[in-house]
Each structure stands twice: as structure tokens, then as C-alpha cells.
Amino acid sequence: MRGLLIDIDGVVYQGGALIPGSAETVVWLQREGIPHLFLTNTTSRPRAAIVEKLQALGVDVSAQEILTPVIAANHWIRQRGLDPVALFVAAATATDFAVPGILPVEAEQGAAAVVLGDLGEAWDFRTLNRAFRLLMDNPAAPLIALGMTRYWRADDGLRLDVAPFVAALEQATGRQPMVLGKPSPDFFRQAADVCGLPCEQLVMVGDDIRVDVAGAQAAGIRGIQVRTGKFSPTDLDGRVVPDAVVPRFADLRAWWGGS
Numbered sequence: 700m701r702g703l704l705i706d707i708d709g710v711v712y713q714g715g716a717l718i719p720g721s722a723e724t725v726v727w728l729q730r731e732g733i734p735h736l737f738l739t740n741t742t743s744r745p746r747a748a749i750v751e752k753l754q755a756l757g758v759d760v761s762a763q764e765i766l767t768p769v770i771a772a773n774h775w776i777r778q779r780g781l782d783p784v785a786l787f788v789a790a791a792t793a794t795d796f797a798v799p800g801i802l803p804v805e806a807e808q809g810a811a812a813v814v815l816g817d818l819g820e821a822w823d824f825r826t827l828n829r830a831f832r833l834l835m836d837n838p839a840a841p842l843i844a845l846g847m848t849r850y851w852r853a854d855d856g857l858r859l860d861v862a863p864f865v866a867a868l869e870q871a872t873g874r875q876p877m878v879l880g881k882p883s884p885d886f887f888r889q890a891a892d893v894c895g896l897p898c899e900q901l902v903m904v905g906d907d908i909r910v911d912v913a914g915a916q917a918a919g920i921r922g923i924q925v926r927t928g929k930f931s932p933t934d935l936d937g938r939v940v941p942d943a944v945v946p947r948f949a950d951l952r953a954w955w956g957g958s
């Protein structure tokens with residue numbers, strides 16, 4: 700094992716408080732020069748806000764150590780030289796896009812890729828249809844989804860997230876989306892690529908047995924389950940078998956030394 704992928708919520712912190720030993724474990728990773736990335740599905744906040752939150756809790760990380768769906772999309776788009784791309788993403792994350800070119804917001808042709816995120820109330824027929832027209836205009840343009848979350852709970856009730864809109868465009872165009880967000884293997888493969896390591900040399904640590912552990916394993920990455928965050932003993936009923944189970948993120952150091 701040469702590198703680590705680490706889930707944040709439920710592994711590094713929980714309910715706004717640091718899980719004991721997390722900060723020291725990050726220092727150990729940095730000091731040993733072990734390639735690592737913190738993997739999050741967050742698309743509602745820019746990467747700088749995630750860094751700020753971690754730093755406020757005493758975890759000293761840089762932006763380069765964090766991979767969000769938007770940052771993974773940047774990496775994928777730049778690697779392929781796709782220019783220009785059409786963005787259907789919230790303003791909060793549009794600022795994280797650093798790609799060669801972004802298509803003007805009114806254009807209905809000429810996109811080399813179409814990126815879909817959670818636009819919330821900004822979705823309307825015209826906007827969705829514009830994404831459809833761009834995909835139909837260029838049959839080679841990939842449809843990149845910033846995750847496949849179906850819905851979420853807002854203060855006023857449930858709200859549609861990105862997946863139903865991706866599904867509508869997939870249905871209309873027949874184009875298979877490239878999904879950048881856990882548990883999609885596409886996202887884990889991008890993480891491996893950013894780390895510069897093959898999947899077989901990576902370990903993913905997470906509290907969600909389906910999203911983190913099974914997702915990583917589907918990409919050929921070992922999955923380690925922590926007993927913090929959303930972990931429940933019934934997770935170990937055998938449907939997904941983690942490569943290891945450790946009490947906390949901080950216990951990874953001993954596992955790493957013994958592996």
C-alpha cells in the first residue's frame with residue numbers, strides 16, 4: 700500500500716467536532732510523505748471553505764490535499780483538453796472551475812463537455828433543454844455529473860438534487876454520464892490518477908460502508924471501515940466485506956505499519 704484516500708465527515712470530524720487523534724494522523728501522513736487525498740462529495744461549497752473548516756478544527760491541510768467532484772472534473776477535462784465546457788453548476792462551486800474555456804451562458808452549441816451539478820431552483824425548462832441541445836449538437840461531448848445524489852432534506856422539506864436531471868438528459872440523449880462523486884468508480888479512478896498511483900496501491904478509509912468502502916472496492920481500491928460517523932454494527936452483516944475495520948481514523952497508523 701502506498702497511498703490513502705480519506706473520507707472527511709464521520710472520519711476526521713463528526714457533528715462539528717474533531718474525532719480524537721485525527722489531526723495527529725494527518726500530521727503523520729504529511730511528515731511521512733504518504734500520498735493522500737481527502738475525498739468529499741460536497742458541491743455546495745468551494746474547496747477553500749472545506750480547507751477553512753478543517754483548519755478551524757485544527758487539521759492543517761492545503762487545498763491540494765482535497766478532492767471534490769468539481770476538482771476531479773477539472774482534472775478530467777484538462778487532461779483531455781476539452782474546450783470549452785458548458786457549466787450547469789451552482790455559483791458557489793463555479794468559482795472552483797479552472798478549465799481552459801467556459802462556454803458563454805446563452806450558447807446552445809459548441810460545448811466540448813457538459814457538466815451538471817445541483818442547480819436547485821435555478822433549474823427551469825429552458826436551462827435543462829439547453830443542456831440537452833448542447834449534448835445533441837456534439838455527440839462526442841461527455842456528460843459529466845457532479846455526483847448522483849437523488850435528493851436532500853432542506854429546511855422546507857425534500858428537494859431534488861443532481862441525479863434526476865442527469866437521468867433526464869441520459870434518457871433523452873442516450874449518453875451515459877461520467878459520475879464524479881462517491882460511490883462512482885469514475886470518481887475513485889480520478890482520485891488515483893490525481894495521486895499518481897494505481898488503484899491497487901491505494902486504500903480508502905470511510906464511515907459509509909456502501910459509499911466509501913464498496914465504492915472504492917468496485918474501483919479496485921481496498922476499503923477500510925471506521926467505527927465512527929454513520930457506522931452501525933449491522934454494516935458488517937456481510938453484504939460488503941471491508942478489507943479492514945478500525946475503531947477510528949487514528950488507528951490507521953498502526954494498521955499501516957502492520958500491513
Ligand SMILES: [Mg+2]
Pocket residue numbers: 706707708709710905906907928
Ligand atoms: Mg463520511
